């Protein structure tokens with residue numbers, strides 16, 4: 407046995423052991439339920455959302471507000487948040503066992519906490535507030551009522567958003583690992599497999615990604631109609647999968663995805679912990695277009711260059727597959743929910759180095775935006791400066807300027823909204839025919855693809871140009887903002903449905 411092989415065995419053993427050990431440790435904490443009604447979920451940990459993985463459980467409250475919320479363990483209130491969006495009214499309780507529990511979208515708090523909060527609001531002369539009480543200010547005993555459920559903040563209906571975080575790292579941990587009385591004996595559903603051409607990769611002669619629907623039952627899937635799939639070069643795989651839990655039809659997220667090629671594991675992801683600082687890299691993990699255009703949750707089973715998520719282990723070549731041996735290969739996905747309910751998908755890929763190939767021209771137009779290094783795009787009336795690693799892979803972004811009425815500039819089309827972006831970047835647009843007294847009111851707006859809606863993105867006028875920071879490709883122009891500035895709040899770390907919250911304010915330009 408050579409030493410590399412021995413080393414690999416030790417690594418695999420350690421990873422397996424670590425996983426086992428971690429689960430046992432979670433089980434040792436004895437949290438009680440945060441609600442005294444049956445815990446039925448409308449959302450679970452790490453399910454795919456816009457620009458973030460969901461960091462907790464969404465527990466149903468029978469469509470109404472005012473249910474008592476109980477502290478899952480003793481501790482102290484370490485934070486209270488009052489906001490009109492994001493988590494809304496939220497309370498954090500830090501426990502002696504190293505975890506902090508978080509309860510969000512609440513309607514109100516019991517007297518002891520309301521009184522404390524009122525005092526702080528009065529001192530700060532503000533209603534929306536974040537307070538961090540000292541550890542002796544608001545002591546909490548196990549199962550004490552700490553709040554009443556609600557629908558505050560960016561909540562789409564009454565429910566409790568419940569999280570468990572590691573106090574020290576503030577990483578969110580999958581609450582289903584802690585043994586709450588939540589039932590799930592339903593296997594994950596697998597709807598489609600997707601094959602992506604990577605470096606010199608081809609699928610049936612084309613360099614275009616292809617979706618294959620699955621067929622099967624009782625957790626054993628194959629590809630519908632058993633298609634012959636010929637591949638060559640570097641290929642990536644993705645899988646469209648969700649999980650349902652007992653008692654509700656809601657589509658929730660899975661726990662692990664493993665990919666095997668000819669019996670060897672090449673990829674594994676585990677939804678155990680999520681770091682808020684890297685959560686937006688979900689855009690490198692999920693198939694962005696499938697999610698945003700078709701509402702389908704595809705997990706990619708390879709790790710692209712600009713992906714800082716810590717969900718992966720057991721990777722061989724980052725999960726990217728190379729086909730160049732002209733033989734048939736057996737592929738297998740093993741997908742589990744947090745309770746170990748399992749679904750498998752078995753299918754074949756045929757390596758064929760000799761198949762006829764056509765190269766599509768789709769990607770050959772536009773400005774190159776490479777991940778490495780800063781990128782400057784400078785046109786006659788438009789400039790964009792993207793910091794390093796703003797995108798998740800090297801790409802081309804088309805640029806075009808056209809006339810647009812009721813604006814103070816041309817309409818600048820820079821890439822399109824299907825391209826995900828990690829970092830804010832500077833955008834400058836040259837103004838046209840702008841009255842001196844209106845210069846201060848000039849803002850950059852993003853314009854919907856049908857050109858009927860605009861969304862204010864802020865901006866500052868300087869020497870004939872307006873400058874702001876944005877975090878999306880698409881259509882942009884300058885408008886004179888005669889109403890109060892739109893919400894430009896930027897919160898990257900928490901809260902659900904942030905993207906919709908950001909886009910609440912708009913005006914009709916017709």
Ligand SMILES: [Zn+2]
Nearest residue numbers: 463464567902
């Ligand atoms: Zn939630």
